[in-house]
Amino acid sequence: MNKIICIANQKGGVGKTTTAINLSASLAVAGKTTLLIDGDSQGNTSSGMGLDKSSYKDGNLYHAMIGQASLTSVTLPTALPRLEIIPSNQDLIGMEVEFIHLEERETRLRALLKALDRNYDYIVIDCPPSLGFMTVNALVAADSLIVPLQCEYYAMEGLGYLLNTVKLVKANLNPALSLGGILLTMFDPRNTLAHRVTEDVRNHLGKKVFKTVIPRNVRLSESPSHGLPIILYDIKSRGALAYMELAQEIIQGEM
Numbered sequence: 734m735n736k737i738i739c740i741a742n743q744k745g746g747v748g749k750t751t752t753a754i755n756l757s758a759s760l761a762v763a764g765k766t767t768l769l770i771d772g773d774s775q776g777n778t779s780s781g782m783g784l785d786k787s788s789y790k791d792g793n794l795y796h797a798m799i800g801q802a803s804l805t806s807v808t809l810p811t812a813l814p815r816l817e818i819i820p821s822n823q824d825l826i827g828m829e830v831e832f833i834h835l836e837e838r839e840t841r842l843r844a845l846l847k848a849l850d851r852n853y854d855y856i857v858i859d860c861p862p863s864l865g866f867m868t869v870n871a872l873v874a875a876d877s878l879i880v881p882l883q884c885e886y887y888a889m890e891g892l893g894y895l896l897n898t899v900k901l902v903k904a905n906l907n908p909a910l911s912l913g914g915i916l917l918t919m920f921d922p923r924n925t926l927a928h929r930v931t932e933d934v935r936n937h938l939g940k941k942v943f944k945t946v947i948p949r950n951v952r953l954s955e956s957p958s959h960g961l962p963i964i965l966y967d968i969k970s971r972g973a974l975a976y977m978e979l980a981q982e983i984i985q986g987e988m
């Protein structure tokens with residue numbers, strides 16, 4: 734059965750794409766067949782996985798969303814045997830407007846994933862930094878949500894809006910959606926504020942926060958420019974170890 738995980742936070746730069754790429758790769762390396770979906774028109778997940786833009790200009794998530802192609806036909810292999818990807822690019826930008834009069838516009842991605850003829854253990858969807866059309870589609874399609882929070886002063890700012898959107902989606906479109914967990918990212922142990930933020934978030938959100946904390950690690954920020962998940966770029970780095978630990982936490986929690 735496909736377990737669908739959506740990675741969302743309307744704030745940019747909190748580690749969504751880094752988490753989508755490296756969690757997917759870690760799940761695949763742990764033996765789970767995984768599909769990674771790039772839901773952001775910026776295409777950072779696609780380029781971070783080393784895809785050449787020209788290879789998917791005529792077949793990407795957009796073409797499936799508008800009904801011009803099947804999801805399977807826009808799914809591409811990656812350097813990891815158990816990991817496949819559906820890429821995106823700027824084609825996605827206009828979609829919200831194109832879909833404005835369409836019925837069931839929020840359930841589009843869910844319908845496509847339900848109709849998939851392939852069975853993955855996990856499907857991981859990376860969202861754009863907004864609570865717009867693609868994020869709502871991802872929340873409607875998902876079984877659970879991971880919210881990356883950067884360990885900085887304003888970490889929890891805006892979290893209320895996101896959780897409220899989740900509530901609305903749950904009430905109206907996807908009662909099965911659950912908050913899988915809050916993921917603390919870019920943790921710098923030398924920064925005293927980071928310790929306080931971590932404590933604050935754990936006090937507020939308790940069990941909803943993953944035990945695994947992703948450290949700030951320069952290897953994680955370098956790997957996308959090589960088109961590789963961290964596990965193929967520097968498997969011994971603290972970043973790689975942290976994402977493998979997160980994958981284990983998810984597998985064991987059967988999230």
Ligand SMILES: Nc1ncnc2c1ncn2[C@@H]1O[C@H](COP(=O)(O)OP(=O)(O)O)[C@@H](O)[C@H]1O
Binds near residue numbers: 745
């Ligand atoms: N744990 C980390 N350590 C160091 N740099 C990171 C880490 N996580 C993300 N980054 C870097 O921070 C920037 C924003 O991360 P990204 O995953 O693209 O965020 P988002 O998708 O939420 O906008 C990127 O340049 C990325 O390489």
Ligand SMILES: [Mg+2]
Binds near residue numbers: 777860861
């Ligand atoms: Mg991103």
